[in-house]
Amino acid sequence: MSGVLYGVGVGPGDPELMTLRAARLIGGAAVVAYPTLAGGASFARSIAAGLIAAGTEEIVIDVPMSVDRAPAQAAYDDGAARIAAVLDEGRDVVCLCEGDPFFYGSFMYLHARLVSRFKVEVVPGVTSVTACAARAAMPLAARNERVTILPGPLPETELRDRIAGAESVVIMKLGRHLGKIRAVLDDLGLAGQAMYVARATLADEVVCPLAEAPEVAPYFSMILLTKGADPWL
Amino acid sequence: MSGVLYGVGVGPGDPELMTLRAARLIGGAAVVAYPTLAGGASFARSIAAGLIAAGTEEIVIDVPMSVDRAPAQAAYDDGAARIAAVLDEGRDVVCLCEGDPFFYGSFMYLHARLVSRFKVEVVPGVTSVTACAARAAMPLAARNERVTILPGPLPETELRDRIAGAESVVIMKLGRHLGKIRAVLDDLGLAGQAMYVARATLADEVVCPLAEAPEVAPYFSMILLTKGADPWL
Numbered sequence: 001m002s003g004v005l006y007g008v009g010v011g012p013g014d015p016e017l018m019t020l021r022a023a024r025l026i027g028g029a030a031v032v033a034y035p036t037l038a039g040g041a042s043f044a045r046s047i048a049a050g051l052i053a054a055g056t057e058e059i060v061i062d063v064p065m066s067v068d069r070a071p072a073q074a075a076y077d078d079g080a081a082r083i084a085a086v087l088d089e090g091r092d093v094v095c096l097c098e099g100d101p102f103f104y105g106s107f108m109y110l111h112a113r114l115v116s117r118f119k120v121e122v123v124p125g126v127t128s129v130t131a132c133a134a135r136a137a138m139p140l141a142a143r144n145e146r147v148t149i150l151p152g153p154l155p156e157t158e159l160r161d162r163i164a165g166a167e168s169v170v171i172m173k174l175g176r177h178l179g180k181i182r183a184v185l186d187d188l189g190l191a192g193q194a195m196y197v198a199r200a201t202l203a204d205e206v207v208c209p210l211a212e213a214p215e216v217a218p219y220f221s222m223i224l225l226t227k228g229a230d231p232w233l
Numbered sequence: 234m235s236g237v238l239y240g241v242g243v244g245p246g247d248p249e250l251m252t253l254r255a256a257r258l259i260g261g262a263a264v265v266a267y268p269t270l271a272g273g274a275s276f277a278r279s280i281a282a283g284l285i286a287a288g289t290e291e292i293v294i295d296v297p298m299s300v301d302r303a304p305a306q307a308a309y310d311d312g313a314a315r316i317a318a319v320l321d322e323g324r325d326v327v328c329l330c331e332g333d334p335f336f337y338g339s340f341m342y343l344h345a346r347l348v349s350r351f352k353v354e355v356v357p358g359v360t361s362v363t364a365c366a367a368r369a370a371m372p373l374a375a376r377n378e379r380v381t382i383l384p385g386p387l388p389e390t391e392l393r394d395r396i397a398g399a400e401s402v403v404i405m406k407l408g409r410h411l412g413k414i415r416a417v418l419d420d421l422g423l424a425g426q427a428m429y430v431a432r433a434t435l436a437d438e439v440v441c442p443l444a445e446a447p448e449v450a451p452y453f454s455m456i457l458l459t460k461g462a463d464p465w466l
Contacts, residue, residue, distance in 0.1 A: 021249040100363040108372035122367035130333040134355035139341035149380040
């Protein structure tokens with residue numbers, strides 16, 4: 001009997017926003033796995049750190065930063081092979097994923113490589129989208145309102161077209177794209193309603209109107225723009 | 234000192250998908266509140282039931298079903314007044330919300346009525362969107378992919394226009410709108426890639442291709458359509 005691969009969402013940052021199931025699986029894991037970027041620390045591991053028992057085996061998948069996809073693909077191939085070796089021994093592997101495994105998560109690269117050979121269970125997590133809405137006190141959508149989620153690296157013209165036709169808009173992964181996004185929102189006359197949230201639910205969280213946001217944002221940051229989710233008073 | 238109003242997401246259905254924070258707040262609550270629809274049972278309360286201590290005071294906000302908004306508005310006015318009375322006594326109130334409080338949740342009607350007078354903390358929860366993706370084994374979005382979330386009751390032409398221009402599509406609240414949505418997806422040639430998920434993570438969950446879905450869906454059901462979140466193999 002092969003082991004089971006668990007893709008476990010650990011939520012947006014505050015360890016208390018892990019699910020009971022995530023906490024149980026991580027606390028009982030003999031082997032955890034997680035990616036790191038170019039030798040950096042793992043955000044997902046830092047969220048789960050308090051639950052990882054001493055002596056737990058850790059499979060670190062270090063993904064190089066490069067424009068070319070091949071080196072990252074090779075890193076996931078190698079990581080998947082190391083996970084598969086543990087699963088083949090009949091032992092389970094708990095893969096730690098910030099937010100939710102299937103929502104802009106790197107777990108899907110492992111999932112694609114392993115799902116045909118092993119039993120995989122995905123444990124959904126709280127995404128940064130609703131965590132940011134909670135911290136900004138901005139309801140995202142009610143009744144028949146639409147929600148559009150856009151990654152910040154999209155080209156300016158596509159961002160403009162998508163935002164212009166949308167109701168509630170969530171723009172993720174701001175980073176060095178913040179200036180471009182700000183220009184689009186200014187141009188559409190929407191910058192005044194936009195909120196900026198960075199590192200939601202962590203100790204160094206920032207929540208402010210977009211006008212007060214820094215010039216360059218961290219990767220884990222977001223703009224929320226709701227055309228006033230009708231509070232139905 | 235007034236009490237604090239907690240809007241607590243209890244996740245999509247499986248009680249183990251509550252967050253640690255939700256479980257702690259509900260388990261320690263002296264007063265919980267939740268809406269019911271036309272005298273029915275509360276789904277949010279059923280998810281949290283195992284954590285609600287004996288003797289906990291319960292504020293039930295029964296919302297009548299009607300096309301006219303006024304009766305429901307009056308019910309939320311009355312519920313908000315009963316919650317305010319408890320908060321004014323300096324006691325906290327934990328409001329139970331299925332999924333996430335700010336994602337198509339009725340909590341936002343209480344929030345709108347009470348946020349100017351009381352301290353409110355929103356505890357985000359796992360939404361049905363990522364729970365359904367997990368259960369259907371369908372990654373929602375990677376890298377620069379866009380996600381569009383549409384409520385099923387939208388008019389047919391709007392659904393068609395929004396789906397045609399989208400990448401990953403989530404259609405919520407299917408209910409009696411399933412036939413209309415099916416026709417739109419057939420017409421766009423997308424029905425074959427669509428998955429149907431009802432009551433995700435509950436004992437009576439259904440996960441199947443849209444072609445095998447029933448004629449009429451429950452309210453808590455969803456169609457997922459990803460144009461194949463690129464697994465980046």
